[in-house]
Amino acid sequence: MLKKLFLLINIPASFLYLKAQDVSVITNTADVYSANPINGTSKFNAMAGSMGALGGDISSASVNPAGIGVFITSDVSFTLGVNNNKNTTTLAGMSTVAKNNKTDLNNTGGVLTINLNNTNSKWKFVNIGFNYSTQAIDNYSLSAGNQNIRILDDFSYPGTNINYTFYGHQYGRTGDLSKTNFTVGANYDNRLYFGLGLNFHNSYLEQYDSANFLADNRSSVLSYNKQYTDFAEHSNGFSANIGVIAKVGNQFRLGAAVETPTWWSMDRAYNQYYFNYNQYDVFSEDRKLSTPMKATLSAAFVPSKNFSLNVDYIQGITKPKYHVYGDAETELNDFFSDSYKNASEVRVGAEYRVAGLRLRGGYAYQGNNFDNMSFLAYNDNGSASNQSFSNLFVGKRNIIGAGLGYDFKAFYIDASYQNISSEYSSPFLQGNPEYNSGYFNGGFDVNSDAFAVSKVKNNRNNFFVTLGWKF
Numbered sequence: 001m002l003k004k005l006f007l008l009i010n011i012p013a014s015f016l017y018l019k020a021q022d023v024s025v026i027t028n029t030a031d032v033y034s035a036n037p038i039n040g041t042s043k044f045n046a047m048a049g050s051m052g053a054l055g056g057d058i059s060s061a062s063v064n065p066a067g068i069g070v071f072i073t074s075d076v077s078f079t080l081g082v083n084n085n086k087n088t089t090t091l092a093g094m095s096t097v098a099k100n101n102k103t104d105l106n107n108t109g110g111v112l113t114i115n116l117n118n119t120n121s122k123w124k125f126v127n128i129g130f131n132y133s134t135q136a137i138d139n140y141s142l143s144a145g146n147q148n149i150r151i152l153d154d155f156s157y158p159g160t161n162i163n164y165t166f167y168g169h170q171y172g173r174t175g176d177l178s179k180t181n182f183t184v185g186a187n188y189d190n191r192l193y194f195g196l197g198l199n200f201h202n203s204y205l206e207q208y209d210s211a212n213f214l215a216d217n218r219s220s221v222l223s224y225n226k227q228y229t230d231f232a233e234h235s236n237g238f239s240a241n242i243g244v245i246a247k248v249g250n251q252f253r254l255g256a257a258v259e260t261p262t263w264w265s266m267d268r269a270y271n272q273y274y275f276n277y278n279q280y281d282v283f284s285e286d287r288k289l290s291t292p293m294k295a296t297l298s299a300a301f302v303p304s305k306n307f308s309l310n311v312d313y314i315q316g317i318t319k320p321k322y323h324v325y326g327d328a329e330t331e332l333n334d335f336f337s338d339s340y341k342n343a344s345e346v347r348v349g350a351e352y353r354v355a356g357l358r359l360r361g362g363y364a365y366q367g368n369n370f371d372n373m374s375f376l377a378y379n380d381n382g383s384a385s386n387q388s389f390s391n392l393f394v395g396k397r398n399i400i401g402a403g404l405g406y407d408f409k410a411f412y413i414d415a416s417y418q419n420i421s422s423e424y425s426s427p428f429l430q431g432n433p434e435y436n437s438g439y440f441n442g443g444f445d446v447n448s449d450a451f452a453v454s455k456v457k458n459n460r461n462n463f464f465v466t467l468g469w470k471f
Helices: 015-033 042-046 058-062 065-070 327-339
Strands: 002-005 075-091 094-115 123-136 139-144 150-157 160-188 192-215 222-226 231-248 252-259 263-273 279-290 294-304 307-316 345-354 357-366 373-378 384-389 397-407 411-428 439-441 444-446 452-470
Touching: 015 160, 015 192, 015 231, 015 327, 042 058, 042 357, 042 397, 042 411, 042 452, 058 065, 058 094, 058 123, 058 160, 058 192, 065 123, 065 160, 065 192, 065 231, 065 252, 075 123, 075 139, 094 139, 139 411, 139 452, 160 411, 160 452, 192 439, 192 444, 222 444, 373 452
Parallel strands: 002 279
Antiparallel strands: 075 094, 075 452, 094 123, 123 160, 139 160, 150 160, 160 192, 192 222, 192 231, 222 439, 231 252, 231 263, 252 294, 263 279, 294 307, 307 345, 345 357, 357 397, 373 384, 397 411, 411 452, 439 444
16 A cells, blocks of 8 residues: 655644544543543552542642642652453444553652751641652454444445445554652641642553445455544643642541643644545644643541541533634534533542551542433444434543552552443444545545444453552
């Protein structure tokens, strides 16, 4: 296949591009760029990220940076993670399973405490924190074929009709998402804690979208690539957060934090295919995205040094918004304005201590980010009708965490297990010859007026081990 490479900088994305890429762009906007962090130390993961009014852990800075002000000793830690991702995808009663595993150094961080107790000031500590976390965003979804779905091509060859029978579909995404955090926290009179964090985000992903068809005029099933895929995307972003924790009596703590939008800059290279030409070109473009601003309210109950319970409520305040270069960004912004909702997230975590032993557990729930939507979709018998879907692109998320640790005074070791589950509807297959947005193979393209929609059950089982030193 002939291949041409065009390095085009600052090309405005077109309306045609949006029509071909709405599903992957929308999914990645919500799932990769706007999602709340779910990765940190073993303690953070065991408590399902619920630390907004407790602090005292380097990963708590991602929820409330005032948590860094709670430290009274310097600390450094390293967390190894074993991450398992499994998708069970069902279409027309047929299910397929896709799995991927990855082991990585998921979190590294430290806090330097500056003790001010000898200054006769009510400011007891000023602490400086650093944290680097990374997580794999690999995700594969394989949909079984449905031979009842037959797509008619009556325009490629005048006077000739070609039917394409659907034999399966594949979504694939590989990549990593990382966050570097610098935080300053302060302790005032052991009753008020303040924090300010600067967050630097990075992402790299590669994504593809392909479908398998058997054409009337061919003897074997072939794979067809969706227009403008494969694509590779490098992104970097910046955000800041500020927070406070207050002790209310001896047993209760309240916390509040606000995080700015993350301002992302994206560079993408993608394939563009041509009808009736056995070639494709590679183009590049850049985009800018601001993700939702977020607010967190927290409360903690600490009746003794042996037990603590924390509840966090996280709420998006704004909606994703792309900088407008052309029609594509306008259409995307209109879509998010109409269909995106700021789903709230609730996290509950607890820790119980017996001498040096630590027992931890947590649960978190996040709602779906999209309203119900209706569009033309295939039924199991191959017919198409207007259907409504309530959980498109990214589903409601449930997180269960459990863990234990042991504090040896000078150093500590923690281990945790985390299960993350969600269910969502995954649309694909739609293409329109007017926008040149179908599936291509060797100059032949397949365009469907309707979407096929699979049901995807995503299940992630993660294991973490943290080694830390206090000094």
